[in-house]
Amino acid sequence: MTDSKSTESTPPPSLPGLPLLGNTIELLTKDANRFFSEAYEKLGPVFQVNYLFRNYTIMAGPESLNHLLEFREQGMSREAFFGPVDKQIGGVVLLTQPVGAYQNLRNQARLAFSRQLAAEFIPDLVGCVDEGLDRHPPGSTVSVMDLCTRVSFDQYSRLLCGESLDAYFDTANRYAVWVMNIGVKKVPEFSVHLPAYKKLRRDVMKMADEVLTRYENRPADHGMPYTILDALVSATDDDGNPLPRKDLVATLQYGIIGTVVYMNRTVAFLLHDLLSNPEHYERVREEVDGAYANGLPDSLDLRGMSTLNAALKESMRLHPVSLGMPFMVDEPFEFNGHTVPKGQFCVYSGVPNHFSADFYPQPHRFDPDRCRAPRNEHKQRRAYAPYGYGKRVCPAGGLVETCTLVSISRIIHRRTFERVPANDPLRTVLAPLPAPDRKFRIRFIDERSEHAAGKTDHTQLAVNALDELFESGRLAKPAMRERLDNVTPRRHESGDYILRKGEQAETFHVLIEGTVEVTSGSNEHLASLEPGNYFGEIGLLGEGRRTANCLSTTPTLVLEMTRDDFLAIVLKDDLVPGEIAAALRQRYLTTRVHKALPALTSERLRTLAGTGSLKRFEADDTIIRQGDDADWFYILLTGTVAVLIEDANGTQQVATLQPGDHFGEIGILEARARTATVRVTADGPVETLAIPRDALLELVEQDPQARRDIASIILDRIRSGTP
Numbered sequence: 202m203t204d205s206k207s208t209e210s211t212p213p214p215s216l217p218g219l220p221l222l223g224n225t226i227e228l229l230t231k232d233a234n235r236f237f238s239e240a241y242e243k244l245g246p247v248f249q250v251n252y253l254f255r256n257y258t259i260m261a262g263p264e265s266l267n268h269l270l271e272f273r274e275q276g277m278s279r280e281a282f283f284g285p286v287d288k289q290i291g292g293v294v295l296l297t298q299p300v301g302a303y304q305n306l307r308n309q310a311r312l313a314f315s316r317q318l319a320a321e322f323i324p325d326l327v328g329c330v331d332e333g334l335d336r337h338p339p340g341s342t343v344s345v346m347d348l349c350t351r352v353s354f355d356q357y358s359r360l361l362c363g364e365s366l367d368a369y370f371d372t373a374n375r376y377a378v379w380v381m382n383i384g385v386k387k388v389p390e391f392s393v394h395l396p397a398y399k400k401l402r403r404d405v406m407k408m409a410d411e412v413l414t415r416y417e418n419r420p421a422d423h424g425m426p427y428t429i430l431d432a433l434v435s436a437t438d439d440d441g442n443p444l445p446r447k448d449l450v451a452t453l454q455y456g457i458i459g460t461v462v463y464m465n466r467t468v469a470f471l472l473h474d475l476l477s478n479p480e481h482y483e484r485v486r487e488e489v490d491g492a493y494a495n496g497l498p499d500s501l502d503l504r505g506m507s508t509l510n511a512a513l514k515e516s517m518r519l520h521p522v523s524l525g526m527p528f529m530v531d532e533p534f535e536f537n538g539h540t541v542p543k544g545q546f547c548v549y550s551g552v553p554n555h556f557s558a559d560f561y562p563q564p565h566r567f568d569p570d571r572c573r574a575p576r577n578e579h580k581q582r583r584a585y586a587p588y589g590y591g592k593r594v595c596p597a598g599g600l601v602e603t604c605t606l607v608s609i610s611r612i613i614h615r616r617t618f619e620r621v622p623a624n625d626p627l628r629t630v631l632a633p634l635p636a637p638d639r640k641f642r643i644r645f646i647d648e649r650s651e652h653a654a655g656k657t658d659h660t661q662l663a664v665n666a667l668d669e670l671f672e673s674g675r676l677a678k679p680a681m682r683e684r685l686d687n688v689t690p691r692r693h694e695s696g697d698y699i700l701r702k703g704e705q706a707e708t709f710h711v712l713i714e715g716t717v718e719v720t721s722g723s724n725e726h727l728a729s730l731e732p733g734n735y736f737g738e739i740g741l742l743g744e745g746r747r748t749a750n751c752l753s754t755t756p757t758l759v760l761e762m763t764r765d766d767f768l769a770i771v772l773k774d775d776l777v778p779g780e781i782a783a784a785l786r787q788r789y790l791t792t793r794v795h796k797a798l799p800a801l802t803s804e805r806l807r808t809l810a811g812t813g814s815l816k817r818f819e820a821d822d823t824i825i826r827q828g829d830d831a832d833w834f835y836i837l838l839t840g841t842v843a844v845l846i847e848d849a850n851g852t853q854q855v856a857t858l859q860p861g862d863h864f865g866e867i868g869i870l871e872a873r874a875r876t877a878t879v880r881v882t883a884d885g886p887v888e889t890l891a892i893p894r895d896a897l898l899e900l901v902e903q904d905p906q907a908r909r910d911i912a913s914i915i916l917d918r919i920r921s922g923t924p
């Protein structure tokens with residue numbers, strides 16, 4: 202391997218360090234990410250560090266990631282680095298395999314650790330957080346890493362096999378950290394002969410064996426959603442043979458490592474970043490409370506928490522837990538004028554990219570808005586790589602995101618808490634990967650809400666509705682439905698650019714709420730988009746770049762589908778963009794309506810969702826005003842509204858309506874002015890499905906059941922004096 206720019210060959214420069222110990226102390230006790238990025242600024246994209254008596258060549262920054270992709274690991278191997286981990290885990294560990302090998306297992310791992318699989322378990326994942334919190338009642342103080350590790354392990358257990366493995370928590374955690382310490386050479390390999398380690402390993406193997414035996418013997422009608430084990434058991438080797446039991450045990454163990462050495466600290470770092478930035482914390486809390494207002498969130502709700510999602514991305518930018526991807530150099534190569542010799546450990550690291558002012562203005566600032574539209578700074582090429590790069594990118598991003606969003610949202614929704622001591626600077630340790638140290642603690646102050654009230658299984662309701670909705674449609678194939686599930690709802694403020702002309706086209710959009718203006722490069726008005734319209738398809742189907750600007754002219758809610766999902770549907774199923782957009786919009790609205798009105802038949806649901814549009818109102822907004830013309834009928838989807846009547850004696854509140862209630866029908870059906878004012882309560886905002894006058898009249902005309910339902914509600918309201 203050579204690099205065309207190389208002229209003379211010298212070893213990569215080193216950072217000054219202590220005799221013998223080199224850079225070990227700095228790396229172990231300071232922020233290792235900062236250390237890597239400062240070294241990159243000083244020494245360029247290739248340099249050496251000495252850590253725990255070993256020299257490592259660090260290939261850093263965007264240029265090194267290009268090198269990794271270009272040379273596809275030629276002349277490099279992993280056995281020497283991860284071999285000792287393999288030996289302990291006792292089966293195939295993907296990390297050690299060459300990139301082309303075990304492709305079936307790699308694909309299956311993507312499914313096993315996917316967002317879709319985790320989505321089915323959201324109520325259980327919330328339950329794990331609740332159990333974690335219940336162990337630390339208000340008034341108690343807890344180390345955030347301890348809390349996050351236990352909750353993350355519990356969540357992984359549920360996803361793995363549908364049950365709690367809490368009895369094994371301590372053993373599995375200590376074992377996984379020990380193995381990982383051997384992997385990163387922090388602990389010598391001969392430590393595996395110590396009785397303490399041997400006992401841990403024996404116990405973890407026993408746990409794995411019990412889990413698999415219970416899995417093999419479970420009754421056919423167990424009724425459990427698809428688990429990680431289900432996915433792994435369906436995996437095959439490269440010849441199509443089922444994986445031997447030892448490889449299942451190995452992958453199951455690697456998941457434990459992913460959970461207690463990577464995921465736990467990601468949750469802890471995010472909690473830290475939110476606590477240290479009260480204004481963002483407040484925004485997230487508002488969003489989270491909205492999502493829980495109607496019961497437990499489902500996967501759409503989780504992805505709809507756009508501020509929390511952006512905060513997670515930003516926190517993973519500031520605290521990437523994987524410092525890089527390690528290899529053994531088998532053939533020397535030249536890079537940036539330096540020779541990287543055979544026999545070196547070489548680590549490809551995207552960490553400095555995360556702190557580059559070229560990508561991120563004020564890179565050390567926690568600024569979640571940079572990780573969402575319109576700024577999307579993390580989407581620049583090579584700017585963001587917390588899950589690794591190229592062919593070896595972590596397959597578990599969806600699982601991590603789901604568990605982390607559930608954990609943080611649930612903690613924030615349930616409790617008030619404070620950092621103790623307040624304003625302590627965050628200390629990170631390499632243990633064995635970067636993590637907040639155990640002194641990062643919080644004190645729980647109080648329960649915020651009656652959390653037991655939120656136990657309705659909305660996920661299941663939504664799934665049922667969608668099953669019915671797509672039963673006979675063209676998008677019925679499971680693969681297509683999975684693609685539709687990947688859609689992210691995003692909110693944009695008025696004045697935000699959702700797309701800009703000339704940008705790389707990576708997403709397809711459906712407008713659900715608000716208005717969008719399409720303009721040319723010279724800002725000439727081309728079109729106005731309304732809810733139900735779609736955009737972004739031209740860049741995806743044609744030239745790869747955006748051909749116009751799309752600007753939110755009001756606050757908007759937009760569904761976003763990735764390029765891959767969009768093209769997969771268009772190419773495989775011969776659908777036109779308008780059909781995909783209609784299906785997505787329908788699906789989104791139907792899920793929301795079904796949540797509010799679970800008793801509606803799918804037929805009626807389809808009709809309502811098809812004719813209505815989602816409208817959001819802020820706290821204290823007036824939705825309808827007494828005396829005005831009646832033009833819309835509303836179904837309240839989230840939040841509460843007050844019904845007020847004005848008469849000679851002043852204004853009187855006559856009712857409070859809850860999600861699932863509807864209002865506005867009397868004026869329309871009786872062709873008279875509004876009989877009351879409906880205003881969002883101070884707890885706002887609310888979401889409604891707004892159905893235009895004509896559509897309601899048509900529904901009532903054509904559907905006797907709808908007529909009866911609405912008539913009886915009108916009667917009830919008249920009887921109770923609540924128009």
Ligand code: HEM
Nearest residue numbers: 295296456459460463464467523526527588589593595597
């Ligand atoms: C915040 C959490 C996580 C981060 C940042 C992360 C990051 C990474 C990175 C950087 C790699 C590539 C490593 C390399 O090749 O050197 C990787 C690989 C992998 N991760 Fe994760 N990981 C996380 C959580 C998890 C979890 C929870 C699981 C499983 C439950 C998991 C399963 C895997 C597997 C199986 C691979 C090997 C993939 C392959 O080589 O094809 N990870 N992860």
